[in-house]
Amino acid sequence: MIYKSLLIRLPYLILCIFLSVSAIAQPSPDAGKTIFRNQCASCHNRNMTSDMTGPALGAVSERWAAYPESDLYAWIRNSSALVESGHPRAIEVYNQYNKIAMTPFPNLTDDDIGSLLLYIDGTFNGTYGVPVAGPVASTGQTDSGSGGIFSGNSFYYIIFGFLIILSLVLTRVLNKLKYLTDIQEGVETEGPRSLWSSLTSKGIVGIVIFSLIVLGGYFTVNNAIGLNRMQEYQPDQPIKFSHTTHAGLNKIDCQYCHDGARRSKHSIIPATNTCMNCHKAIKVGSKFGTAELTKIYASIGYDPTKDVYIENYDQLGEDDLKKVYTAWIANQYVLDNGKLDRKGERLMEDQWEGIKSSLTSETKPQIQGPIEWIRIHNLPDHVYFNHAQHVTVGKLACQQCHGKVEEMEVVKQYAPLSMGWCINCHRETDVKFTDNPYYTSYAKYHEEIQAGTRSRVTVEEIGGLECQKCHY
């Protein structure tokens, strides 16, 4: 009976929690994350543990614990004001970080700052992003799980549990009945067979072992099929190239840069020359300023200050390169801020370090030379795939396999790229049959189309499921 009452009460309980949470706008680490990304991340490190332009923010509340909370809030809104007011902690931090003042953020509300601090603490402690018990985290959990126990698998688990209990009860009843009939028929018994001995009988043990093998096999095979599948793979690239800006906002055609797609096997990662078509003119990015675009210039040897390609760029040392590109970063900073202050110098230094680390690797010690982009879509070696066949001949949109790349800030693998996924598409997709004279030799299909008995020819029907269309 207790189950029943719980089942009835649970939805109400959930609803109550849900309403209570959504009615009041409370600080949340999610909101904090957004604020951090937009306003803080250009100076403060996202990992909260190491310094960047600004100090590491981890455990900031503890460091300010000796003062009233409003002091910290004021410090975040306008640090220079607090320094001028002679706040001891403020002055200490100001001196510690080379007397560079933080940009003021007067628009932040108390809730915003609360969210921000939650996010900072959460990230620093490793609790944010991990489902944990607690008022804030459980809000999200309850919210998404509002379907209750009747959604998903939990319903089946309950039925399953119920059946097990039922069978145990029935076994016990049967044992008792057997005992009674035995007594009635005068068969000698030592008492009713215990539940335990029924459960350890050969039959039951056999069934359990058999089902373990079947289940084990099922899970092993299913997991093995998924081995090396890289769906949702989303690595950080050496340059924070934004497809949202380029393909989404500016509506640049995919094949303007990935021009290999229409004519070859590979869609190709465009050469830096392609970037330069536009970025000779657009030299400061809308999102990252000089931080990311300068990497392109450093890779190809373009001096954005003088608008020339640098002669004998390959032979230049790192210091020469640094001079050229930090000068450019500094120039831009001066244009924006009027003068090159300490903050500007820090920014210059940081951006240069960013350029250096993005363009070099263990195998490529030099900054000069091609950018080592990280490949996302990679088919196994025994699969032959040709972009031209799909893009030029099949006239497929890029998004069919790659998803809405124009909405991806960081590109990820959208499709599973599994054989089942390929085959399925080959079954469902029509060949551009009547437009292309190549297909003339499929005379029978043409006759059927003319006779009106056929409206389409799928890839499968011209042999698109055969092994050696993709494996050879």
Added chain:
Amino acid sequence: MNFGADFLGTWLTPAAFASQFAKRRKIKDDKAGQMSRLVQFESNMSYTGSNADHRVLIKPSEQGLAIAKLHNAIASKVGMPSIDINGNLSNPKAEKAIATVADELMQARGKAIVLSNSNNTAEQGLVVAINQGLGNYGGTLDFNESSNLRQGIDKQMSDFINELTSGAVDAVLFIDDANPVYDHPKGKQIEEALDKLNLSVAITSMPSETQAACKFVAPTPHYLESWGDVNPSRGHYGIVQPTINPLFDTRPAVISLLTWSGQAPEVMMGDDPLYTFIKNRWEAALFIKQHKYATFQNFWDNTLQDGFTMLDEEARELSYALDITSLAGKINRLANSELEVQFYEPLGIGGGAYANNPWLQEMPDPVTRVVWDNVLHIPLKWNGSSRFEYFKDLDEDGLLVDLVIEEQKIRVPVVRQFGQMEGTVACALGYGRWATGKAGSGVGSSCYPMLKSDDDGNIQYFSTMPVVSGKADKDKRFASVQHHHTLGVTGKDESAGGATINVDEKTVMTLGYGVQGGLTKRSIFRHAASHELAESIEHLKEERAEFQHLNEQTLYPDRSEFYGMGHHWGMSVDLTACIVCAACQVACVAENNVPIVGKTEVSRHHEMTWMRIDRYYYGDVESPNVVYQPMMCQHCDNAPCENVCPVAATNHSSEGLNQMAYNRCVGTRYCANNCPYKVRRFNWLDYNAADLFPSNENDPFNENTPYYADNLTRMVLNPDVTVRSRGVIEKCSMCVQRIQEGKLTAKQEKRMLQDGDIRTACQTACPTGAITFGDMNDHGSKLNELLNDPKTYVALEETNVRSSIGYMMKVINRNEKINSEEA
């Protein structure tokens, strides 16, 4: 008429000769009379000899006498002075053959040609006289396009060696991969003399014996890594374009020479000084010779696109005023020795320059079918009634014997060779290199130190004083592919104590007739003589009709409608045109990532070649004719292999291809067992170093890392073809990657696929056009024309596998008088 010149194998430019030769051999059946005839005088079965209509056996030392005899026979007919000769050829048939051939040559005056590979000036003088007497100059022989290859003079080289050893030379420069320390008979002397010199430089692209003996090495790039130009024959100029950036730190030989001679600065301009240098040279020397292009840039660009240009050289008429009578005394004297040995360049590695190319080492020699070794060809003689008698009772291939000439001694395995003249043996040059790469070093033994010069200082490629020992040992790794993957059946031979034998082979060897497959009367290869061609075609037609009738009783469903749509790929192979250059086999290896497995693996029947060239002897037991049959997957429409695969890893495509899905294959090898053509190959080991388990890997050259694990070696792999791992079957795919590429190009260009758009790797490599690939559904295709030719048959047609490959029967043009005993 040919005295030993292996012009289809290794003599001068065999690829060019082969295509010219095949033009007069591929004759439509109604013009069978117009077919050319090739008569070969030689002692061992050479590549050209195996393609000849007649082989007449003479000893190597008798070649001069035979040429002289032919000269006198011709001279008496055309009124030229004869020369004094005495002595007779040891083979009485040869005497009569010369008379018959002389008659035939007279009938074909101006359209005939007499060749000789002799390295004796007097003998070649006589050949010139014969050709002049027959009026062949201006007809079959053209000096306006003479070859510029192999113009060395042995005498000058030996003079140089004398100067070198006497201390008259201060410095030596070896260019163009010259390697006399290895391939000159006096190589040892050169090596010792070089040791005493202060300055010796080898300009070479590969490690070699000469390079090892030099003080300095100036490494050059491979010719495909740098610019270059060539002038292979008169009036014929080509530009060599680099295909990749140099892999190593090298400098082209020309630039080295220019730098050392102080002329470098003026050409060192630009990114590639060699390019600038060659372009300037072409402008100065060749542009002025042509009238087609107005500007040099235009001329250069067009030549670059075509790869070569033909320039009109001044026409020249050469004639010889030879003192014929004085030549008689200078031809090689008859030796009257019991045994003579002929040395020849093998088809694969030539004179040894290609010894480090494992593709060529593993390409079976077409005649002996041995890989990774040189062999001693020994004669076998039919006793007239029941059995063969073997030279020195060497009754097994692969027995080791010692070949001794004076103080030189090598140990080589023997091969019992049909068509090897009694009293002669033959051995290949080019082996036994000791300082080349890992593939070529230590393979076989070198015969170069055994060569001697004649009175004029010309090196003679035979010896009249060899001593061959009896059985000294047995080569356990002896690898001959002749008995691998045969169509014959194996069984127990009770007479030989129950040993397992190849029954077909045994039939040939004991009964003296028939061929492999002959026992069960299967239709594998077919041949005809041109004068009986009509009868042979009629016979073939009847047999095929019978097969068709048999095949009507079939369990297989009729799928003609299925294959009738789209494409249906097929191939035709002309056995008459196939001259066994084996280029197709190597092209297939290169195109399809077929791995090299090494000698030990081949000896275990583990060679991986998708295409093999079967060799069948027929006819005269003393000097048989040969049919070479390229055999690859037949892409049967009723494929027996497909029915037995438990996992459907091999199945049929709608385009008629027998597909192989490597990742699905579990390695039962049922398919290989059930294949009637025996063309499926199993990866017994991880030959390509494709998987993660070191114990699966093959290590043919006893290195620490497997051959294919090396990144440099892996550059050879074709990125469009899967690299197979251990435990899967593979076989000819009809170059499906090329098919797909051709189809895609047509689709992109929005047009129908044209006949000839797609060419398989083997077809591309074939110099004689023996292989034709195409679409059987394209009714106007060249392929269909060939498949409908009355000479076309299908191998094992009676088995109803519906093979997609048609073979055109081998036609030879015999004149039975030539080898007959009567005059």
